[in-house]
Amino acid sequence: MEFEFSKRSEKIQEGIFAALDHKKTELLAAGRKVYNFSVGTPDFSPQPHIMKAMAEAAMDPENYKYALTDREELLSAMQGFYQKRFGVELEQDEIMSLYGSQEGMAHIAIALCDPGDVVLVPNPGYPVFSLGPELVGAEIETYPLYAENNFLPDFEDIPEETARKARFMIVSYPANPVCSVADDAFYERLTAFARKYQIIVLHDNAYSDIVYGGKEGKSFLSYPGAKEVGIEFYSLSKSYNMTGLRISFAVGNREIIRQFRKVRSQIDYGTSLLVQKAAVAALTGPQEAVKEQCRExxxxxxxxxxxxxxIGWEVPDSQGTMFVWAPLPGKYKDSSRFVMELMEKTGMIVTPGSAFGDLGEGYVRMALVHPVPVIEEAVEAVRQSGILG
Ligand SMILES: Cc1ncc(COP(=O)(O)O)c(C=O)c1O
Known part of the structure; x- marks a missing residue:
């Protein structure tokens, strides 16, 4: 039988990641040393108290049942955490857990927009920001992020007509892949823009615990008026090295949360009770390891x-996130071609900027997932290869 699949699903590309993986297998088979800087999975372990909570929960058969809802202890752990960490007061109906921000991002548009509605997303940006809305037939309008503006949007760049039509806007700082951090004035402009054009803001706060230069990552909800215009996703994946457990939270405007909860109630049966227990341990336990990890x-x-x-490659320091956003060195213009050549000549695997939108072309993204000695070895491999000319 010949299958015909949906046009929407056909538009989803595996793209460069499949090619990178293929090339990596080839290099390993040839006995080459590979330095993989392409994946955003932390190499750190979860804290022992988190694993212990999960292990204890795993011995109770009750915890293998459908959870259906977020347990009170989870909601109150999140309330306490947001209060202590960000100075943000949340009511319990302003909080819901997700199977990770990725899943939340893939589904939120079902609650917020209809086919043809305009959604504003960053370019370059994290791919699911546009994929989620695209899956419900929304129209994606990108707003550009330029190095000259510290990769913050200039609201003047968004045409008035587009702003009037927009249903929601996805914003995310510290930003993957561009590695910039937004200042207070930016969030004030963002809230004013959202109010003026009646646009819902969705702030993805996946990296608020990884900010450099002695600064403290903040929550969008800590700015006046933010809760009236939007919500925030806060993920436990990177802060607590729980990427595989799949838990994050949507917090903020209660009407948006209510609508999203209703949609998700027909899609899932609640976050696993084992995972809820681990999350409670993470949110209520000691936080020093989160800070130490940021320093590392x-x-x-x-x-x-x-x-x-x-060694001659002008790469600016990252301001935050677990990534580095590097302009291509010297004569290189095509990020995919450079990535393949870098891999071939040095064994170093990085992600081409073009995977994050056309304005990502001319850059590569590197994940800080190796200890310093391995990084030094990789840098030495780059030097020896002569790829920098
Ligand atoms: C900006 C951003 N949002 C969300 C995620 C995914 O988070 P989660 O593991 O909670 O799905 C990532 C992971 O790399 C990310 O970079």
Whole structure:
């Protein structure tokens, strides 16, 4: 039988990641050393108290049943955490758990827009920001992020007509892949823009615990008026090294949360009770390891960017996230071609900027997922390869 699949699903591309993986297998088979800087999976372990909570929960058969709802202890752990960490007061009906922000991003548009509605997303941006709305037939309008503006949107760049039509806008700082951090004035402009044009804001706060230079990551909801215009996703994946457990939260405007909860109630049966227990341990337990981990990312950031600059590749330090956003060196213009050549000549695997939108062309993204000595080895491999000319 010949299958005909939906046009929407046909538009989804595996793209460059499949090609990178293929090439990596080839290099490994040839006995080459590979330095994989392409994946955003932390190499750190979860804290022992989180694993212990999960292990204990795993011995109780009750925890294998459908959860159906977020347990009170989870909601109150999140309330306490947002209060303590960000100074943000949340009511319990302003909180819901998700199977990770990725899943939340893939489904939120079902609650917020109809086919043909306009959604504003960043370019370059994290791919599911546009894929989620596209899956419900929304019309994607990108807003550009330029290095000259610290990769923050200039609201003047968004045409009045587009702003009037927009249903919601996805914003995310510290930003993957561009690695910039937004200042207070930006969030004030964002809330004013959203109010003026009646646009819902969805702030993805996946990296608020990985900010460099002694600054503290904040919550969008800590700015006046934010809760009236939107919600925020806060993920436990990177802060607590729980990527595989799949838990994050949507928090903020209660009407949006209510509508989204209604949609998700028909899609899932609630976040696993085992995972809820682990999340409670993470949110209520000691937080020093989160800070120490940020310091380790910062050491890696300096080792990678500083090391590359020393050998002639002008890579600016990352301001936040677990990534580095590097302009292509020297004569290179095509990020996919450069990535393949870098891999072939050095064994270093990075992600081409073009995977994040056309304005990502001319850059590559590197994940800080190796300790400093491995980073130094990779930098040395780049130097020896002569790829920098
Ligand atoms: C900006 C951003 N949002 C969301 C996610 C995914 O988070 P989660 O693991 O909660 O789905 C990532 C993961 O790389 C990310 O970079």
């Amino acid at each position: 990312y910062e050491r890696r950031n300096h080792a990678l960017c500083g090391g590359l600059r020393k």
